[in-house]
Amino acid sequence: MKLGALHLLALCLLFQSGLSQTVVRSLPGLPDDLPFYLETGYIGVGELEDVQLFYYFVESERSPKDDPLVLWLTGGPGCSALSGLLYEIGPFTFNYENSTRYRPTLKLNDYSWTKVANIIFLDQPVGTGFSYANSWESYDINDNISAAESYEFLRKWLKLHPEFLSNPLYIAGDSYSGIIVPIVTLEVDKGNEASLEPKMNLEGYLLGNPVTNENSDLNSRVPFAHLKGLISEELYKSAKADCDGDYINVNESNADCVDDLKTVSECLGNLYTANILEPNCLLDTPKSTVGYTWDPSLINHDRSLLPLPMLRSPRVWCRSYNYLYSYIWASDRAVQGALHIREGTIEKWVRCNKTLSYTYTVTDVIDIHKELMKRGFRALIYSGDHDMVIPYIGTQAWINTLNLTISQDWHAWFVDGQVAGYATLYAYFPSLLTFATVKGGGHTAPEYKPKECFAMINRWFDYYYI
Template structure:
């Protein structure tokens, strides 16, 4: 493979010798087998592209669709978007909620090994894993202009995708639809949900059976989320009292919009920065046989797949190359959704320093909702899995939950707990139900002993 070269910052060019020349260009295809997995897939996997935009700047959005392994006719339909922006949805499929994962003990860079996940969310829901915007995962644009986008346009594109996908899959029109995502999708998902409600109200076709949304470790308010990191690091004993007090004093409590001439503040902020690598997924997705199995279009065949496209991502200290971050807070979208008949689940790993849970709780409290169930533990296998609080206003219901020991993002660290939580919530249950059942069957002393 050749090294990637730049094309105005928008393309990541790469040659793949021997890539199938006669590859089918149908909008979608069923995948029966995948390299790295022995035998046929035990579930229905469809991959495909949906064209968004006009003929001059076509955006080709790629998706993985896994039909529910329970009752596809009745189970919820979930549209899942990864963060970044610019990160592939394969992250959620392989590391968070999907029915496949990589076996890290037996995998090598030359031969990544897949295995089946027994407790996937696809046991109770059909899931569309969407690569968006163009430049994310296997999604692409036909012109350089197609890669230039922003939060607002990205939300419009996903709404357009959902309408077109449902037209092509009419048997899912009546299934309850939930949007889901994590990290940066906390900005975009509430915007998409608002687009869907607005479209339904003005008579857009098809009418979408939207029921709610779920967000994990969501970026919501850039200033508030970022500023809370310093306090969180101090609370977790990652920063000494001396460093914390010095940073708070020199930066005047604002660590987001820093005066470039404030050298004392800048020095104090050079404390923590870390990044994860997912090299096996990179090696797997860039294999020719994997691309052929997934029916990746020949037009994409020269492009290097990356987990997250850095030209699209958000950085606090610099502008992205092709993605304009035009929405700095999605709190207003959450506020407007409180007037809808809508359910929301917001969850946070309580060890996430990227977007600390108390920052998320702060903006939820700013919505001024009524408290239905106050702060209390929730359980998985009779063990405390986190803490939860439930709110409402009219037909709007919001559940907030922490995931004990979860990082950024929670399902990767606490897979069993998060899958249990999501399944209960999708079943139109509340995760408090587990607590209430335990109250009926356990004495107060027994509960306190375990806490």
């Protein structure tokens, strides 16, 4: 075989194994070169590395060799890492004032978490964002497969980036990643115990507005609605008594409970559940509310692609309008070229893929949290206090079942002299768990309160009390 043919074969094998990493120096929409280090690439995981997981890696703008390394898993399942990067904690976001329907522009994010941490934003599970598989069978996934492939990705990424092996490592994410992150964290620690290479410097994990236990998460919506004055005292007392505090597993023969919950649905049905303070925009067809039947999920808070005219002069601004820009920007050939997306690997980019062939195999990770606390890790759990998708009181309730010792009781935390939320510090020596609310935050908190969330994470990474 000639040398040229050998070289071509090597390139083909490199492409198939997903070992492609490229430095991105500029992006369409930003006028100048990037003032931070951005790397994108694919890493193959699973049998024969059939699954190609795409990632964005941003080095810390402070001290890459000293600052934490964070693996960030956006929720969904199926919501692109680019969504978390653009709308929550990444180094750039859209400049809405200077964007048009044809040409979105970008601006730097003053409150990016990459100012104090190295972050890998991962498109997971396969079928999310720009991640793809070479066979249809690999798209058939579940919670356990998603976690296993994320763990395999991290091991391979660190083998390719050994300079970050000594950095404190945190596994992080929000929303549905509340299921996946604890599983991956435990797998990393078990891998270290089994002397798997590379050995990772795991310090802990962090979660925002996390799905944890399906029943308790959803069941907390009714008491949350009562606390926020969305349903009356009388209705709450009646529903609590008639339904025996269970608003999810409702016996249809319990007519009093069913009637109470119909009235609850009537009260809550027109709210934007991701943040009850913001307007609700019916941009797609919500789940049926015919007859005001009780639907535990209320309204689907993840909106579909909007009609373009809505960008011109909406009479009522809705946060969902912002999401259209990501579809336009990420679907642009020039953008995909700059990000080094492999042509022909995805049919179209969507912010959140609702067509995943996904089986929900894990419905409760409380026992995994208990196990992680026994193993001596730090944890940060934070919640926007106006999120009705995963209400903070449900999160607080399952944290209380961990039987931790309260080291610092419920207290206000401040940003610029103003109350930014409330926090409790729990201990289970040598583990520490911080639970924090973000005042005015929704699902998820950094999108609504970027300044406050940056202050929170900066303090937590540096071991200060929130």
